[in-house]
Amino acid sequence: MKSRAEIKKAHEDAVLRAGLTEHNRLHALKLEVISRPEPPDAILSDGSMITWMEVTAAFFSNEWAKDLSSYNSIKGHIPMESGLYMGMDKQFAVNFCDLLQQKAGKVSYQPLLKRYGPGILVVSLESPWLDAGTIDEIEEEWTGRGRPAISKTFAHVYLRHRAGGGDIVRLWNCD
Helix, strand or coil: CECHHHHHHHHHHHHHHHHHHHHHHHHCCCCEEEECCCCCCEEEECCCCEEEEEEEEEECCHHHHHHHHCCCECCCCCCCCCCCCCCHHHHHHHHHHHHHHHHHCCHHHHHHHHHHCCEEEEEEEECCCCCHHHHHHHHHHHHHCCCCCCCCCEEEEEEEEEECCEEEEEEECCC
16 A cells, blocks of 8 residues: 555656657657656756656546545545536546646746746646547637647647556647
8 A cells, every 4th residue: 555645656757757758759859857856847858958847637626636546545545426427528628727727827937947948748637538529628628718828838748648558648739
């Protein structure tokens, strides 16, 4: 059994590895983690350039977050309430967009932005109903908000989710 903090760290590490692997693949880079200062989750370098990466998770709900993080916890599993759910993609899209805007506006990133410029954000998508319709709903919600400019904070945003026992990570065009 693990503490909630240990479970959270293991999840963040997995998301960071998946995001870094995809970023390196897409941009033909060989960035590696050189430090973990918190914030951000990682400072990256390939020897000639330095950037930073932040990872976060967007959850369908707080209850779903507790459900997922409690499977192997010391306190035991706390399942999300079963029942009839409606508007799940919309709820998730609102949570995702709120999180993205909150992350883009964090004052604690200002020293990083001054030193390294805009960083990389990897968002783990955590919803029991995640599918292509969820991504469409995220796009619709983001567009409905006027596609807020976050490129001054994050040069790249990646969406990550689990599928078939592995990670799927893709670059998201948020502009």
